[in-house]
Amino acid sequence: MRATRALIHLDNFIHNLKEIRKFSSDKKMCVAVKANAYGHGAVECARAAVAFGADFLAVATVEEGIELRENGITAPLLMLSLCDPLEIDDAVKNRITPLVFDSEYINLFDLSCSKFGVTDFAVHLAVDSGMGRIGCYAHEAGDVAQCIKSSKNLFLQGMCTHLCVSDEVSPESIQFTKKQKEIFLAAIENVRSRGIDPGICHCSNSAAALNLDDFHMDMVRPGIVCYGYYPGDLTRKYFEEKGVSIDLRPVMTLETKVSCIKSFCADQSVGYGRTWKACKNTRIAVLPIGYADGMLRSFSAAGIKVSIKGKQYPVRGRICMDQCMIDIGNDSNVSRWDTAVIFGDPRYGASITADDVANSIGTISYEITSIITKRVERVYLKS
Numbered sequence: 421m422r423a424t425r426a427l428i429h430l431d432n433f434i435h436n437l438k439e440i441r442k443f444s445s446d447k448k449m450c451v452a453v454k455a456n457a458y459g460h461g462a463v464e465c466a467r468a469a470v471a472f473g474a475d476f477l478a479v480a481t482v483e484e485g486i487e488l489r490e491n492g493i494t495a496p497l498l499m500l501s502l503c504d505p506l507e508i509d510d511a512v513k514n515r516i517t518p519l520v521f522d523s524e525y526i527n528l529f530d531l532s533c534s535k536f537g538v539t540d541f542a543v544h545l546a547v548d549s550g551m552g553r554i555g556c557y558a559h560e561a562g563d564v565a566q567c568i569k570s571s572k573n574l575f576l577q578g579m580c581t582h583l584c585v586s587d588e589v590s591p592e593s594i595q596f597t598k599k600q601k602e603i604f605l606a607a608i609e610n611v612r613s614r615g616i617d618p619g620i621c622h623c624s625n626s627a628a629a630l631n632l633d634d635f636h637m638d639m640v641r642p643g644i645v646c647y648g649y650y651p652g653d654l655t656r657k658y659f660e661e662k663g664v665s666i667d668l669r670p671v672m673t674l675e676t677k678v679s680c681i682k683s684f685c686a687d688q689s690v691g692y693g694r695t696w697k698a699c700k701n702t703r704i705a706v707l708p709i710g711y712a713d714g715m716l717r718s719f720s721a722a723g724i725k726v727s728i729k730g731k732q733y734p735v736r737g738r739i740c741m742d743q744c745m746i747d748i749g750n751d752s753n754v755s756r757w758d759t760a761v762i763f764g765d766p767r768y769g770a771s772i773t774a775d776d777v778a779n780s781i782g783t784i785s786y787e788i789t790s791i792i793t794k795r796v797e798r799v800y801l802k803s
């Protein structure tokens with residue numbers, strides 16, 4: 421096996437799901453496993469989530485849904501993005517539940533169901549309460565529900581909306597999130613007033629699942645917290661200050677090994693563009709991980725350090741496609757083939773998390789784990 425791999429701590433994943441359940445108690449849970457489970461491996465995470473008791477799994481695309489079905493996952497799948505008309509037959513055949521909100525899309529699904537003799541196809545009605553993405557406006561929800569009801573083969577299994585600033589703590593954002601809930605409740609009422617049961621109502625992403633009890637409704641829909649990261653402003657410190665006990669543990673450790681060590685004299689340079697030069701004699705270790713693995717070029721300028729046996733060493737020069745170089749000084753701590761950890765679980769030698777990496781380059785943990793590419797093997801650890 422290649423030295424560069426992502427350890428996936430399924431014990432931490434289950435621990436995080438238990439933490440979420442402490443907040444959402446008896447509510448249904450839809451675990452987001454879209455984008456290859458935020459880079460952690462969709463099939464294994466989906467299996468673990470179902471074994472834990474997740475009621476739904478959320479995917480973004482038909483292909484992601486098919487991957488789960490082909491691996492024997494029978495749990496209800498919610499598809500959070502719209503698919504292409506050419507993918508609808510596959511969505512129907514694989515019982516991938518779409519979010520719908522207009523008659524054109526509803527009719528395409530209905531027709532496809534007729535083609536395959538499917539007469540009880542679940543759909544969820546999406547409401548745009550302020551995200552400005554998919555969904556109908558609240559005043560249209562009754563008509564859309566009516567359209568679903570009048571279809572031949574579809575039934576309204578649930579209603580949802582998506583919050584866009586629930587992870588922010590400014591008064592303005594808190595106000596906006598409250599308004600989104602009111603809009604969603606109005607949409608639900610609009611559907612009820614037609615004598616139609618709205619079914620399972622849900623709007624809580626990770627931030628609302630942990631921080632806004634009164635948004636849980638019938639189901640919570642967490643993603644990032646399942647993988648061990650705090651959403652937005654709702655950091656570990658934020659919860660500590662609030663006196664709320666919540667302990668999230670990183671599910672991925674990205675590691676590699678030292679592939680060689682070389683001595684450097686003062687003035688020798690490292691890598692493309694010769695952007696770094698040794699100012700004194702030192703030793704440089706080469707790691708077989710690069711931007712094509714998800715170790716982005718921007719990590720280098722951001723001063724991200726790699727951990728070897730509990731000590732941190734800076735990346736030098738530009739990160740290449742498949743390799744990068746670190747400065748290990750004249751420290752005898754490091755030997756060839758030693759494990760070098762980029763980020764992850766401290767039990768496995770990490771000094772930083774994907775959140776620290778994200779903060780250094782001005783992005784969010786979501787992006788750091790989900791860009792770990794396919795050639796990095798995921799190694800699943802149960803304990």
Ligand SMILES: *Cc1c(COP(=O)(O)O)cnc(C)c1O
Nearest residue numbers: 452500582625626641642643644
């Ligand atoms: C991705 C996504 C979620 C999960 O979001 P997190 O912030 O990761 O909890 C929930 N709902 C929808 C519609 C999403 O697209």
